[in-house]
Amino acid sequence: MDDLYREIIIEHYKNPAHKGRLDPHDLAFADSNPLCGDHIEITLRTDGNEVVTEAAFDGHGCAISQASADLLIDSIIGKPVEEIKKLDKDYVLELLGIALGPVRLKCALLSLKVLKAGVYGLEEASDELVE
Amino acid sequence: MALDVARIRQDFPVLGRDVRPGVPLVYLDSTATSQKPSSVIVAMDQFYRRSNANIHRGVHTLAEEATAMYEAARTKIARFINAPSPRQVIYTRNTTESINLVAHTWARANLKSGDLVILTEMEHHSNLVPWYILAEERGIRLEFISVTEAGLLDLESYRTLLAQGPKLVSFAQMSNVLGTINPAEEIIRRAHEAGAVTLVDAAQSVPHFRVDVQALDADFLAFSAHKMCGPTGIGALYGRLDLLEGMPPFLGGGDMIREVHLRSFKPNVLPYKFEAGTPAIAEAVGFGAAVEYLAEVGMDDIAQHEHEVTEYALERLEEIPGVTVYGPGARQRGGVTSFTLDGIHPHDVAQILDRDGVAIRAGHHCAQPLHEKLGLPATSRASFYLYNTKDEVDKLVEGIYRAKETFA
Numbered sequence: 001m002d003d004l005y006r007e008i009i010i011e012h013y014k015n016p017a018h019k020g021r022l023d024p025h026d027l028a029f030a031d032s033n034p035l036c037g038d039h040i041e042i043t044l045r046t047d048g049n050e051v052v053t054e055a056a057f058d059g060h061g062c063a064i065s066q067a068s069a070d071l072l073i074d075s076i077i078g079k080p081v082e083e084i085k086k087l088d089k090d091y092v093l094e095l096l097g098i099a100l101g102p103v104r105l106k107c108a109l110l111s112l113k114v115l116k117a118g119v120y121g122l123e124e125a126s127d128e129l130v131e
Numbered sequence: 132m133a134l135d136v137a138r139i140r141q142d143f144p145v146l147g148r149d150v151r152p153g154v155p156l157v158y159l160d161s162t163a164t165s166q167k168p169s170s171v172i173v174a175m176d177q178f179y180r181r182s183n184a185n186i187h188r189g190v191h192t193l194a195e196e197a198t199a200m201y202e203a204a205r206t207k208i209a210r211f212i213n214a215p216s217p218r219q220v221i222y223t224r225n226t227t228e229s230i231n232l233v234a235h236t237w238a239r240a241n242l243k244s245g246d247l248v249i250l251t252e253m254e255h256h257s258n259l260v261p262w263y264i265l266a267e268e269r270g271i272r273l274e275f276i277s278v279t280e281a282g283l284l285d286l287e288s289y290r291t292l293l294a295q296g297p298k299l300v301s302f303a304q305m306s307n308v309l310g311t312i313n314p315a316e317e318i319i320r321r322a323h324e325a326g327a328v329t330l331v332d333a334a335q336s337v338p339h340f341r342v343d344v345q346a347l348d349a350d351f352l353a354f355s356a357h358k359m360c361g362p363t364g365i366g367a368l369y370g371r372l373d374l375l376e377g378m379p380p381f382l383g384g385g386d387m388i389r390e391v392h393l394r395s396f397k398p399n400v401l402p403y404k405f406e407a408g409t410p411a412i413a414e415a416v417g418f419g420a421a422v423e424y425l426a427e428v429g430m431d432d433i434a435q436h437e438h439e440v441t442e443y444a445l446e447r448l449e450e451i452p453g454v455t456v457y458g459p460g461a462r463q464r465g466g467v468t469s470f471t472l473d474g475i476h477p478h479d480v481a482q483i484l485d486r487d488g489v490a491i492r493a494g495h496h497c498a499q500p501l502h503e504k505l506g507l508p509a510t511s512r513a514s515f516y517l518y519n520t521k522d523e524v525d526k527l528v529e530g531i532y533r534a535k536e537t538f539a
Contacts, residue, residue, distance in 0.1 A: 004482060005479075005482075005483065005537050005538075010537065010538060013538075014538070035494055036476075036477070036478050036493065036494055036508070036509050037494075037495065037502075037508025037509045038476075038508075039508075060508070061476060061478075061508075062476035062477075062478035062479045063475075063476060063479045063538075064478070064479070104478070104482065107478065
């Protein structure tokens with residue numbers, strides 16, 4: 001069986017635990033991967049902007065982008081916002097538990113890029129956020 | 132005559148490789164770029180090993196050889212598309228640069244604010260963005276021939292647009308997504324009746340079937356070597372002689388000038404007027420070898436073979452539950468099949484197929500407006516060329532079933 005499509009990834013893709021949109025929310029951010037049309041929106045509720053209390057993602061795309069978004073959201077609930085600012089590429093790859101080529105890496109990192117642009121309060125998400 | 136595909140496959144070294152040990156390559160991505168036969172690889176290798184020199188001004192033996200090879204290739208390319216003269220074949224980097232050349236020179240000299248340029252909804256970005264740039268800069272107006280449900284150009288909408296007096300009609304002879312072969316002769320004839328100049332994006336047509344610029348009566352026609360068994364980094368623009376002669380130069384520099392003085396220059400004659408700087412010489416030699424190879428195999432036989440493989444692929448793909456194929460039936464289609472699979476993103480389909488060595492493309496294939504029209508962020512695309520077989524279509528279909536299992 002192919003590593004890339006481990007059961008855990010297919011499972012999070014088909015039955016995401018955190019898919020949807022929090023309304024009201026304290027923070028929302030969205031971005032797309034223009035190459036493949038993957039789209040992710042993340043909404044967060046925080047405890048006075050200190051700790052993430054609730055989080056959700058919405059959007060569409062390939063299994064890698066959607067599964068990594070679900071895994072990422074799951075992992076940040078209860079985390080201090082300051083800690084989220086420090087998350088990097090390796091963090092997501094560890095969550096996924098797979099190695100990825102450069103093209104699919106963009107799919108995997110889209111959710112982290114969106115999340116970090118959101119918590120930093122940026123106008124636009126940039127690839128530098130997840131390097 | 133039917134192609135001897137087994138023998139043709141021997142001409143392409145890469146087709147003999149395994150993607151991973153024990154997994155042979157099934158290359159179904161020739162619409163992105165074709166593979167290269169040994170004759171092209173050897174021609175370029177020989178050029179560098181024996182004849183490499185800069186062209187046109189040197190008087191030594193190698194410079195003369197290199198110049199002769201560079202120009203002989205142009206003559207072969209001109210013959211391949213039945214251009215009246217090699218002077219009407221300008222070397223460029225690719226189709227994109229050929230279209231940009233027309234947008235920068237002919238269009239800037241001839242179009243003014245409010246002038247209408249007709250494009251189509253199925254264009255590749257290379258035949259859209261140069262015109263968007265010009266629209267911003269010049270205020271030219273852009274209108275689009277619409278695409279029908281069946282994936283064909285709506286010639287009724289074309290008639291309406293023609294009544295508005297366009298200056299240019301620029302369109303793809305074959306869609307790189309839907310595979311649609313557009314009625315180029317009719318489109319050009321009607322454009323001319325309306326007094327418009329025509330530009331044909333022939334990136335997907337010249338590699339796959341006989342294209343005769345005189346029979347088409349095309350004013351400009353653009354194509355790339357790398358999609359027709361030649362190297363990357365070189366393409367061509369064919370142009371009508373009087374248009375090319377009347378156009379200002381494109382890039383400035385060496386080779387494109389006849390005289391240069393401290394404060395002025397006189398441009399060179401055709402085709403050199405449009406070829407500034409040291410060009411892609413070895414690539415031109417490879418381009419020449421590529422058209423020679425295709426001509427020897429025979430373009431009509433290549434077209435017939437691709438038609439048979441495509442017809443079979445459409446049949447097989449359409450019988451898979453959950454697969455939707457976009458575009459017209461085999462009769463109006465070249466060797467391109469774009470499809471989606473319910474519940475599985477095209478990227479995942481392509482990735483799972485790669486496990487079996489099957490190389491297809493996933494994405495919007497540089498035709499985002501067309502995908503917006505179809506209401507899809509992306510599609511998977513399998514495309515066929517002279518070296519592909521029905522067995523390879525079977526491997527594609529097996530791979531799609533495996534993708535379905537993975538996601539079941």
